[in-house]
Amino acid sequence: MSIKKPIWQQPWGYAESFIISFGVLCIGSGLELVLPVNQSTLIYPFNLILGLSFFILLVLAHVLFRKTKIHAFLSGIPLTISLVSALSFMVILMGILPQIPSQQNGLIQQLGLNRMTSSYPFLLINLFLLIVLGFVSLRKTVPFKLKNWGFVCSHWGLWIVIFAGGLGSGDLRRLRMDVYENKTEWRAYDDQDRYCEMPLAIKLKDFLIDEFHPKLAIVENKTGDLYEAQKPSMIMIEKDLICRLQGWKVKVEEFYMTSGRAGDRYYQLSDFGAAPAAKVRVVSPQADTLQGWISCGSFNRPHESLKLNEQFSLVMTVPEPKRFSSEVTFFTPDGKKQDATLEVNKSVTVNGWKIYQLSYDEKKGRYSDKSILEVVRDPWQPYVYIGIFMMMIGAVYMFWKGRESVSE
C-alpha cells in the first residue's frame, strides 16, 4: 500500500472526487429549494448558440489547460466514477419513486424527486459529466491514434447523444391530430389542448381495426370487480370452447363477433354497432346447470351478463385490438398529394413531420370513425442517431476486442 495522501493535495483522487460530486448534488438540491421549478426549454436558435459556445469553450479550455493537473483530474477516472455513482443514485431514486406530478408538497416534491429529469441536481450532474466526457474524448482524439478508435466511437457517441438530445429537447414538437373518416384535418393540438395549424393536411379515407375475440370473466355482482384478479382468470372465447373458470365449467354453444338481440336470442348481424355475443352453458361447482346469452355490448347496445349466483356473474370483456391502421392522404402546401397507411410501429414522414398511429375512439372500438395521430417534429434527431450509431460501433468493437488486450 502506498502512503495515504492528505486530502485536497494534488493529484486529486477518489476522496476529492466523491466530495465534489456530493457537493454538486447538494448545490443542485439547494437550487431546487430556492429557485422556481425549472421548465426552461431552449428553442432554436438559442440552443444552437449555447451549444456551440459550450463546445468552443470546452475545446479552448482543453487546448489551454491540457498539461495541467486540474485537466488530468477533470478527465480522469476517479471523477468519472464519482459522477456516474451520483447519477446512478438519482436514477435509483427515480426507479423507486413514481415519476408523476403530485398535489402534495412534501420534501419529495420540494426536492423535485418526483420529476427527477428536470431537477437541478440531475441537470448539474449531467452537465458535469458532459464536461468530463468531453475532456477525456478530446484528450484521446488529439493526437489521433488508430488503436483508440473504439474508445473514440463509444465516448464521442455518448457525448453526442447527451449533447444533441439535451439541446434538442426544446425543439421537439409533439402534437396530436384527431382525424375523422372522409374529413380533412390540418389542425393539431398539444398536451394543453392548444390548437395550431399544421403545414400539412390529412384526410382519413378509412380506419381499419382488427380485434381479438372477447374473453370470459367472472365478476362480483356488488362491486363489479374481477373475481380473483390475481390468477389468470380470463379465457378467450372461441366457438365450441369448453373450459373451467374458477369453479365453474363453461361451454360456449354459439358465438358471434357481430350480432344483435332479437326476441330471446342473438343473431349474426353486421349493423353499425353490432356487438359480440355468446350463448353459454355453465355448470356450477354444485352441479347446477345454467344457460343464457352474454354480450359485452357496444357504444350503442347494452351489455348482458349471466348471473351465476347471489355473489357472481359471468361476463364478456370488451375485445382488445389486434391491429389498427388508417388509410390517409397527405396534402402539403406545395400542392403535393401522398397516400399512405399508418399503423402502430409504422410511421410515415411528410414535410419534416413524422406521423404515428396513436389511438382511436376506444368507446366505439371497431366502429370508430376517428383516428388519433401523433405528429412529431424533431430536427435534432439525425445528430442523436449519429451518436447512437457511434455507440453501437463502439459496442461491437468492445465485443470483438474484449479485455484480452489489456495487460496487467
Add this chain to the structure above:
Amino acid sequence: MIWSNFILVLVSSFFLWLSALICHKNEFLKRLFILLGTVSIGIFIAFLWVKLERPPLRTLGETRLWYAFFLPAIGMITYLRWRYNWMLLYSLSLSLLFLLINYLHPENFSKTLMPALQSPWFVPHVVVYISAYAFLAASSLVAVRGLYQHYTKTLDRKVLLMADNLVYLGFAFLSLGLLFGALWAKEAWGHYWTWDPKETWALITWLGYLIYIHLRYHMPTKFRSSLWILALAFVILLVCWFGVNYLPSAQFSVHTYSQAP
C-alpha cells in the same frame, strides 16, 4: 399450412446439434452441424415469409422462431471469437427450448402480439438482452469463484481476466440492447426514452457495469472490491429482470405486459 411441417425443423435442429455435441472433438464437424441446424431454422423462416407474403413478425410463435434462429447465430459468432463452449451450449439449449415451446403450444402460431410489439426491432432487442444476461451472469459466477479463491489465498490471475472479458462482452450486448430499444421507441412512438421503470432499472444496471469497467481499467490491482462490485451487480440485474414489477413505480410501466392475450 407450413406450420404443420414445423416438427421437421425441431427434429432436424435437435439431431444436428446433438451430433455436434457427440463429435465435439472434431472442430470441423461440430461447426458444420451447428451451422446446419441453424440454417434449417432459417430456411423455415424464409418459407414462412414467402408463404405469408409478409415478414413473419406478427405472432408469438413467429417471434419465438426468430429467437431460435438468432441465439445460435450469436452463440456461434461468440464461439468463433472467444471459444466459449458454454455460450454455445447455452444458446443452443435456449434455442431448442423456444422451438419446443412453439411445438407444444401450436396456438401461439396464430396468437397475435399486441400492436406495439409487432416490430422488426422486437427480436434483436430481446435476443441481445438474453445474450447480455448470459455473459453478465457468467461474469458474476466467475467473480464469486474469484472471491472464494481470494479468501482461501489461491487466487489465480486468469480468473480476473476471465471476469473482465465476460463483463466487456456482456456490457457490449447490454449497450446494444439499450440502443436498439431507444431506436425502436423513437421509430415507433417518437421518444427515445420514457423513463419507464424497466428502462430506468436497465440504465442503473448499465451504469453499474460502467463503473466496474472504469474502475478495473484504472486500478487493475485492487481486485477485491471489484470482485465484490461484480458479484453485487448481478443483484441489480436480477432486480431489473424480476423485481421491477414489485416496486412502487412499476404501476406505470409499459414493459409489464399483462401478457399478450
